Amino acid sequence: MKDRYDMIVVGAGPGGSITAKTAAKAGLDVLLIEKRQQIGDPVRCAEGVNKELLSTYIKPDPAWISADVIGSRIFSPDGTMIEMGEKLSGAEVGYMLERKVFDRALAREAANAGVEIMVKTRATGLLMNEGYVCGIKAQHMGNNYEIKSKIVVGADGIESKVGRWAGIDTSLKPIDVCTCVQYLMTNIDFDPEFCEFHLGTEIAPSGYIWVFPKGNGSANVGIGITGDKSTNGSVKKLLDKFVERRFPEGIIIEFIVGGVPVSRNIKRAVVNGLMLVGDAAHQSDPLTGGGIINSMWAGEMAGRVGVKAINANDVSAEFLQKYEKEWRSELGRDLSLSYIVKERFRKLTDEDLNTLGHSLESVDLKNLSLPGLLWALFKANKKLLWDLRHIFKDIKEIKDIEKAEVGI
Amino acid sequence: MAVSVNRNKCGYCGACVSVCPPGALELIETWIEVDDACNNCGICTKICPVGALEVAK
Ligand SMILES: Cc1cc2nc3c(=O)[nH]c(=O)nc-3n(C[C@H](O)[C@H](O)[C@H](O)COP(=O)(O)OP(=O)(O)OC[C@H]3O[C@@H](n4cnc5c(N)ncnc54)[C@H](O)[C@@H]3O)c2cc1C
Numbered sequence: 001m002k003d004r005y006d007m008i009v010v011g012a013g014p015g016g017s018i019t020a021k022t023a024a025k026a027g028l029d030v031l032l033i034e035k036r037q038q039i040g041d042p043v044r045c046a047e048g049v050n051k052e053l054l055s056t057y058i059k060p061d062p063a064w065i066s067a068d069v070i071g072s073r074i075f076s077p078d079g080t081m082i083e084m085g086e087k088l089s090g091a092e093v094g095y096m097l098e099r100k101v102f103d104r105a106l107a108r109e110a111a112n113a114g115v116e117i118m119v120k121t122r123a124t125g126l127l128m129n130e131g132y133v134c135g136i137k138a139q140h141m142g143n144n145y146e147i148k149s150k151i152v153v154g155a156d157g158i159e160s161k162v163g164r165w166a167g168i169d170t171s172l173k174p175i176d177v178c179t180c181v182q183y184l185m186t187n188i189d190f191d192p193e194f195c196e197f198h199l200g201t202e203i204a205p206s207g208y209i210w211v212f213p214k215g216n217g218s219a220n221v222g223i224g225i226t227g228d229k230s231t232n233g234s235v236k237k238l239l240d241k242f243v244e245r246r247f248p249e250g251i252i253i254e255f256i257v258g259g260v261p262v263s264r265n266i267k268r269a270v271v272n273g274l275m276l277v278g279d280a281a282h283q284s285d286p287l288t289g290g291g292i293i294n295s296m297w298a299g300e301m302a303g304r305v306g307v308k309a310i311n312a313n314d315v316s317a318e319f320l321q322k323y324e325k326e327w328r329s330e331l332g333r334d335l336s337l338s339y340i341v342k343e344r345f346r347k348l349t350d351e352d353l354n355t356l357g358h359s360l361e362s363v364d365l366k367n368l369s370l371p372g373l374l375w376a377l378f379k380a381n382k383k384l385l386w387d388l389r390h391i392f393k394d395i396k397e398i399k400d401i402e403k404a405e406v407g408i
Numbered sequence: 409m410a411v412s413v414n415r416n417k418c419g420y421c422g423a424c425v426s427v428c429p430p431g432a433l434e435l436i437e438t439w440i441e442v443d444d445a446c447n448n449c450g451i452c453t454k455i456c457p458v459g460a461l462e463v464a465k
Pocket residue numbers: 010011012013014015016033034035036040044045046047048049091092121122123124155156157158159160161180181182222257258259260277278279280284289290291292293295
C-alpha cells in the first residue's frame with residue numbers, strides 16, 4: 001500500500017470492482033479496499049442476472065455460472081401460474097451466478113487492469129481538505145492508516161458509511177429497505193429451467209418469495225419484504241413457513257440474510273472529491289430488488305467520469321455532476337418508474353393479485369415485451385389501467401412507449 | 409449501549425446499519441457494534457430479518 005492514489009474505491013462488490021477497473025484501464029492509479037477477508041462472501045444475493053446485460057460488462061464464464069434459466073413463473077396467492085419468457089423476466093432472470101466466484105472474478109479483472117486491492121481493510125472515515133474529500137482513514141489488521149487520493153468512490157453497499165461521512169444522508173426508512181432471508185436448499189422438487197416468484201400478502205407482505213435454480217438439484221429459496229411489514233425476526237419465520245409447505249423434505253446447506261435499498265432516487269450521489277455507486281447510492285431496483293447490473297452500470301459511469309475529472313484536474317461536485325446527470329438520466333428514470341410500480345404493487349390485495357393472474361392465464365407471454373405485457377394487463381383490467389394512468393401521468397417516457405408500442 | 413446484539417443469531421448482513429438514523433451501528437467483519445449515538449428508537453430491531461437485535465429495557 002502506498003500513501004497516495006488517484007482514486008480509492010471502498011467496497012469490492014460488483015459496483016466497486018467495475019469502477020476501479022474502468023479507472024485503472026484509463027491509466028489511473030487505483031486502490032480498492034474491502035473490509036471482509038473474503039471478497040463476495042457471505043453472499044447477500046439471490047444471484048439472478050439478465051444474460052444480455054451482464055455480457056456487456058464481463059465475458060460469461062462457466063466458472064461462475066451455476067445455472068441457466070429460460071424464464072420465470074409467477075404464482076398468485078391462489079396458485080395461478082403465469083409463465084414468462086426470459087425477455088420479459090427482467091434484469092434478475094437468465095444466469096444464476098455463483099457470486100462468491102463472480103465477485104472475485106470481477107476483482108481479478110480489476111487487478112489485471114492494474115488496481116491494487118486490499119482485503120480485510122475497512123474504511124473508518126474520510127480525510128477532508130478545504131471542503132474536499134481527499135482520502136480515507138482505514139484499518140487493516142488492527143493498524144490505522146491515512147491514505148490520500150484525488151477522488152474517493154463509496155461502493156460500500158447497503159451499509160454505506162462513506163456517504164454519511166461526506167454529509168450525504170444515506171440512511172433508509174424501513175419502508176425503503178427490502179429485508180431478506182435465503183436458504184440454499186437441496187433435496188427439493190422444482191423445475192430447474194425456471195425462476196419462481198410467489199406473491200401474496202400472507203406469505204410475503206409487500207414482497208415476494210423466490211426459488212432460483214442453482215444447478216445440481218439445488219436452489220436459492222428466499223424471501224424479501226419491505227421493512228415496514230417486518231417485525232422482530234418475522235422474515236425468517238415467513239420463509240420457514242413456505243419451506244415447510246413447499247419443500248418438506250428439503251435440506252438447507254447455506255443460510256444468508258441481507259437488505260436491499262428499494263427507495264426513491266437518492267437526493268445526491270456526489271460531493272467535492274466523492275461519488276457513490278451501487279447499493280450505496282440506492283441504485284438497486286425498487287420493484288425487484290435487483291442491483292448487480294445497476295451497480296456495474298453505475299460503476300462504469302463513475303469510473304469514466306472519475307478519469308475525466310482527474311485529467312481535468314477538477315474533482316469538484318460541479319464537475320462530478322457529469323456522473324450524477326448520466327446515472328439519473330439513464331438508470332434513475334428506470335428506478336423511478338420501478339418505484340411507482342412498487343408502490344402500486346404494495347397496495348394490491350390477494351384478490352387483486354388473483355384477478356391479475358387469471359387475466360393473463362391465456363396470454364402467450366413467451367415472446368412479449370414489457371409494454372406488450374402492460375397492454376395485456378390493461379386490456380383485461382380496466383380498473384388497473386385507470387389507476388396506473390393516474391400514477392403515470394407525469395412520466396413522459398411511459399406515454400411515449402405506450403404510443404409507439406401499444407398504441408394507447 | 410441501548411441495543412443488544414445476539415451474535416448467535418446475527419447473519420452479519422448490514423441491513424440494520426442502513427436504517428439506523430444516527431448511524432450508531434457498524435458491521436465489522438462478522439459482528440455488529442453499537443456506539444453511544446444510539447437513541448433507543450428500536451427501528452433496527454424491526455428490520456433485522458432474524459430478530460438478532462433487542463432494545464435493552
Ligand atoms: C437476499 C438478496 C437477494 C438479492 N438478489 C439479487 C438478484 O437476484 N439479482 C440482482 O441483480 N441483485 C440482487 N440483490 C441485490 C444485489 O446483491 C446488490 O444490489 C449488489 O450486490 C450491489 O452491489 P454493490 O457493489 O453496490 O454492493 P455490495 O455487493 O454490497 O458490495 C459492497 C462491499 O463493500 C464492502 N464494505 C462496506 N463497508 C466498507 C468499509 N467501510 N470499508 C471497506 N469495505 C466496505 C462490503 O463488505 C461489500 O463487500 C439481492 C440482495 C439481497 C440482499
